Amino acid sequence: MSSHSCGQVIIEALLSAHLIGASERALMPGVLPISPLVWPHLCTNSRQVVKMSATGIRKPGFESPAIKLPSHPTYDLKGVVKLALAEDAGDRGDVTCMATIPLDMEVEAHFLAKEDGIIAGIALAEMIFHEVDPSLKVEWSLKDGDHVHKGLQFGKVSGRAHSIVIAERVVLNFMQRMSGIATLTKAMADLAHPATILETRKTAPTLRLLDKWAVLIGGGKNHRMGLFDMVMIKDNHISAAGGIINAIRSVDEYLGQKNLQMEVEVETRTLEEVNEVLQYASQMKTSLTRIMLDNMVVPLPNGDVDVSMLKEAVQLINGRFETEASGNVTIETVHKIGQTGVTYISSDILYQFIAVNLAL
Numbered sequence: 001m002s003s004h005s006c007g008q009v010i011i012e013a014l015l016s017a018h019l020i021g022a023s024e025r026a027l028m029p030g031v032l033p034i035s036p037l038v039w040p041h042l043c044t045n046s047r048q049v050v051k052m053s054a055t056g057i058r059k060p061g062f063e064s065p066a067i068k069l070p071s072h073p074t075y076d077l078k079g080v081v082k083l084a085l086a087e088d089a090g091d092r093g094d095v096t097c098m099a100t101i102p103l104d105m106e107v108e109a110h111f112l113a114k115e116d117g118i119i120a121g122i123a124l125a126e127m128i129f130h131e132v133d134p135s136l137k138v139e140w141s142l143k144d145g146d147h148v149h150k151g152l153q154f155g156k157v158s159g160r161a162h163s164i165v166i167a168e169r170v171v172l173n174f175m176q177r178m179s180g181i182a183t184l185t186k187a188m189a190d191l192a193h194p195a196t197i198l199e200t201r202k203t204a205p206t207l208r209l210l211d212k213w214a215v216l217i218g219g220g221k222n223h224r225m226g227l228f229d230m231v232m233i234k235d236n237h238i239s240a241a242g243g244i245i246n247a248i249r250s251v252d253e254y255l256g257q258k259n260l261q262m263e264v265e266v267e268t269r270t271l272e273e274v275n276e277v278l279q280y281a282s283q284m285k286t287s288l289t290r291i292m293l294d295n296m297v298v299p300l301p302n303g304d305v306d307v308s309m310l311k312e313a314v315q316l317i318n319g320r321f322e323t324e325a326s327g328n329v330t331i332e333t334v335h336k337i338g339q340t341g342v343t344y345i346s347s348d349i350l351y352q353f354i355a356v357n358l359a360l
Helices: 022-027 077-089 095-100 122-132 161-192 208-217 235-241 244-258 271-283 308-317 334-338
Strands: 009-013 106-113 137-140 153-160 196-198 231-233 264-268 290-294 322-326 344-346
Touching: 077 122, 077 161, 077 208, 095 161, 106 161, 122 137, 122 153, 122 161, 153 161, 161 196, 161 208, 161 334, 231 244, 235 244, 235 264, 244 264, 244 271, 264 271, 271 290, 271 308, 290 308, 308 322, 334 344
Parallel strands: 009 106, 196 344, 231 264, 264 290, 290 322, 322 344
Antiparallel strands: 106 153, 137 153
16 A cells, blocks of 8 residues: 555444353453454545545534433542543653654544444543543444443544544543443343342442442442442451341431431341341331341352342342342353342452454
């Protein structure tokens, strides 16, 4: 190709989740390798625009995100975006781009799905592109939470090549993570029905809101955002308080003294503890709203699970409180757990995904 002929710029995003089994996780504890970036030849004529056709593209700002970012009193999303960009740029910026691509070159780059999945991170991607260069034009044919199939072109960004290249890796890193979480959440949520899938606080540091946003996009529901928005009495609190009833009573007193109203959950590990909690609640006014049934799903040698204890606990509670199953939740077991009548199923498996294969 001559130096004056034009190529095409494509951002290809494999936006899918791979459901990781225990044996696979042992071999691949994290993320699959990402394919190398591939740049076709670009024209070197000044102000030359490299284009691809696009159909069904919605204009920028076509609608607000279908699923909004969860709220948090101190989280600075713009700060996280700036940190991610600064991490990539360092103290010199993109030296390769500055050396090889004319400053005034304009290009048009397209997002293309290479596998089926749930798309997530569209609203965030637009924010990142505009943080790098407000003149970039970003257009989408889908919204967060929509299903993509292999070969579907679902968006484009156009403007200065330098700006697009600076933004694209950060954009795709966020999108690959969020889409992986959303796709796995969708699979788990469908299997768990009529129970609702919850995530946990085992998120990547500084990415909690984005991880939890991806869960919402995939059809799950958020558990507590942090330590501040819900009381969650777990085994360490119970031990420190001198027993499960002492812990609940202390929480009731504290919330009353502070005039606070919020959800309260207590962890139970046996049917005896469930009965203790129910007896206390029948005799005392309590702020308790949910009972966690921890590790009441018992793994069997044949790979199946015994949910009889969980089912009995749900029947004992009989709708007086929300119930939450926790422990031994996998893609293989979640359907059986969901049929016990439990309200929620919480699992950190939603964050165990394989990232997307990306190329530019």
